[in-house]
Amino acid sequence: MTDNSLSTHMNDRCVAIPEIGLELRVCTPxxxxxxxxxxxxxxxxxxxxPPLHRHSETxxxxxxxxxxxxxxxGERFEAKMGDTVVANGGVPHRxxxxxxCPSKQLVMIVPGFDAFAFFTQLGLAMKNGRLENDAKLAFSTQWGVDFLGPPLQASSTMTAASEADRCVSPGAR
Structure with a gap:
């Protein structure tokens, strides 16, 4: 994620949004x-x-x-490889x-929506890594997402990788 521009690949329905440190692949056709x-x-x-937000989807x-x-x-907890976390529809979460190193998740959204369009449009709306108020309001209205607060900060909980745990590409583990 060194490029500061939004990139998409329509054939494999992938999108990268470097401003928010996200690479996404849509797995459903x-x-x-x-x-x-x-x-x-x-x-x-x-x-x-992501920032603290809520939406109707689980x-x-x-x-x-x-x-x-x-x-x-409102409850904070750590999740590691193999753990499952559920955020029910309407519940604030982040x-x-x-x-x-980069971390990777498989995310199921129910009921489904066009996640590729959602994240592509989010990436296009980002200015300097954040949504400006007008863009936030328009995006919230279009997609039914309420932005409630800032992202969590990781600085106090992040640990340096040991030599045995150095970063590998996400597909290599």
């Missing part, structure tokens, strides 16, 4: 959009995660690699990658 669930794979750069996060600090409905 385009013909399935809006038909029950959406399955996405995310890679979050160290120290990155999200189920399965950690594939790394460690995250989650806050769901997370941050607290590992020193």
């Amino acid at each position: 385009p013909s399935f959009v809006g038909k029950g669930l959406e399955l996405i794979e995310t890679i979050n750069a160290p120290g990155y995660g 999200e189920v996060f399965y950690v594939l690699q790394g460690r995250y600090l989650f806050e769901v409905d 997370f941050v990658n607290i590992d020193s």
